[in-house]
Amino acid sequence: MSGFFKSSIGRKYAMALSAFFLMIFLLQHFAINILSVFSADAFNEASHFMGTFWIVQYIFQPILIFGVVYHFVMGFILEAKNRSARVKKYAKNNGGANSSWMSRNMIYSGLAILAFLVLHFIDFWIPEINTKYIQGDMSGLLADGEGYRYYEELTHKFVSPLRVGAYVIAFVFLSLHLLHGFSSAFQSAGISSMRKKKLQTFGKAYAIVLPLGFIIIALYHHFNH
Amino acid sequence: MNLTLKIWRQKGPKDKGSMVDYKVSEISEHMSFLEMMDVLNEQLINQGEEPVAFDHDCREGICGSCSMFINGEAHGPDRGVTTCQLHMRMFKDGDTITIEPFRAKAFPVIKDLVVDRSSFDRVQHAGGYISVNTSGNTQDANAIPISKHAADEAMDAATCIGCGACVASCKNASAMLFVGAKVSQYALLPQGRIEAVDRVKNMVAQMDLEGFGNCTNTGACEVECPKGISLENIARMNREYLTANIKD
Numbered sequence A: 001m002s003g004f005f006k007s008s009i010g011r012k013y014a015m016a017l018s019a020f021f022l023m024i025f026l027l028q029h030f031a032i033n034i035l036s037v038f039s040a041d042a043f044n045e046a047s048h049f050m051g052t053f054w055i056v057q058y059i060f061q062p063i064l065i066f067g068v069v070y071h072f073v074m075g076f077i078l079e080a081k082n083r084s085a086r087v088k089k090y091a092k093n094n095g096g097a098n099s100s101w102m103s104r105n106m107i108y109s110g111l112a113i114l115a116f117l118v119l120h121f122i123d124f125w126i127p128e129i130n131t132k133y134i135q136g137d138m139s140g141l142l143a144d145g146e147g148y149r150y151y152e153e154l155t156h157k158f159v160s161p162l163r164v165g166a167y168v169i170a171f172v173f174l175s176l177h178l179l180h181g182f183s184s185a186f187q188s189a190g191i192s193s194m195r196k197k198k199l200q201t202f203g204k205a206y207a208i209v210l211p212l213g214f215i216i217i218a219l220y221h222h223f224n225h
Numbered sequence B: 001m002n003l004t005l006k007i008w009r010q011k012g013p014k015d016k017g018s019m020v021d022y023k024v025s026e027i028s029e030h031m032s033f034l035e036m037m038d039v040l041n042e043q044l045i046n047q048g049e050e051p052v053a054f055d056h057d058c059r060e061g062i063c064g065s066c067s068m069f070i071n072g073e074a075h076g077p078d079r080g081v082t083t084c085q086l087h088m089r090m091f092k093d094g095d096t097i098t099i100e101p102f103r104a105k106a107f108p109v110i111k112d113l114v115v116d117r118s119s120f121d122r123v124q125h126a127g128g129y130i131s132v133n134t135s136g137n138t139q140d141a142n143a144i145p146i147s148k149h150a151a152d153e154a155m156d157a158a159t160c161i162g163c164g165a166c167v168a169s170c171k172n173a174s175a176m177l178f179v180g181a182k183v184s185q186y187a188l189l190p191q192g193r194i195e196a197v198d199r200v201k202n203m204v205a206q207m208d209l210e211g212f213g214n215c216t217n218t219g220a221c222e223v224e225c226p227k228g229i230s231l232e233n234i235a236r237m238n239r240e241y242l243t244a245n246i247k248d
Helices: A008-033 A040-052 A054-084 A106-134 A150-157 A161-188 A197-224 B033-046 B118-125 B148-158 B165-169 B176-187 B196-209 B220-224 B232-247
Strands: B003-009 B018-024 B068-070 B096-101 B109-111
Touching: A008 A040, A008 A054, A008 A161, A008 A197, A008 B196, A008 B232, A040 A054, A040 A106, A040 A150, A054 A106, A106 A150, A106 A161, A161 A197, A161 B232, B018 B033, B118 B176, B118 B196, B148 B176, B165 B176, B165 B220, B176 B196, B176 B220, B176 B232, B196 B232
Parallel strands: B003 B096
Antiparallel strands: B003 B018, B068 B096
16 A cells, blocks of 8 residues: 555546545534534533543544644645646636536535634634643533533624624535535545446535524524523 | 638747637538638638647547637537537527637647647556456457346446546546446456456556546536446445555
């Protein structure tokens, strides 16, 4: 296997594997977030479990961070390499005649998602790490000790219409990214989704339903609190 | 019909080159695109100008020589045809047609619309063959049982004429459809399995060495391929490559 991940195809596999992991993570993230619409207690319980269970915190979280960083860094490296493969651009290139906008602009939808992740980390992840690992408060309780803090923190973040607007736009870009990315990951891994209609249909549903769900969660808390 | 042509003119590999406008008139809709280019070149020769250099050979859509990027698409706006099989009926009187060479770092321009596609030959030399002793005692190929499905898929892959439209159309100038087809046509047949591991590894290594971009599965290559080579061949090459690296 020496040199596999330095080859063009090896890198495709690596991108696909990190994409699979991120898509599974997204599903899990959504499953917990949607609880907040139905039950504050259920959301609090699930969040506390995820935030304190050692396997999640010390095994899955580092893998997730590595997966996110790898996917972005490799995406930029491949984009730079691909751009250098055509030094002189066409005077007229009708890309819309043979490929989707999403497939041709993964770098831009990816950049929009990266910008969102920075905001998301500032909003949730960094304060969470600060509370748990710098201040050493693993209790998950509110300052007054009356119940868990997670639901309160979530609803507080969605008060600002600007933040909600940014989240909605980011999830539209996530949807565009996934509309190509889902089937592309399977194709890169050697599983031709192009010929497997069911997989393709599932991919489109995933790419639309999941980001739409996140948008609904943000709007629900904005208009209900 | 009367047309305005915007054509890439470049005197040689080191010349900067530029787009030059030409007018052609009384073009029949029944002409092929290359015949229209012949009319232009006769016009230029009569005017004492240098004719436009372009690749062509069989003019039957099977040699893969003609290689123009017409109005933003490899081999022009028609589907499943090479430039020589593209007819002027695809255009309207008064149209402006932009004609450029296939662009890729691995396909340097030699002159005008002629590009050097020998990088494809080097990829092919790296493993796109089977080693068979043809001294007269070779086993009859018909005596080796091959399923209809495998034979059909191998034949489909083998119809690749190596024209380079996949590279020209891909936003990344990737050659994976070409290499995928060449790997697949042997990988699907028992005669090709013997050298399958070395073949895919060597061909992919040479492809990377030539400076082609990386496939991002836009599917543009499949749409523009004059022979309808399927993306399935890229998926198969990826599987072959992974398996080869695990085995080795």
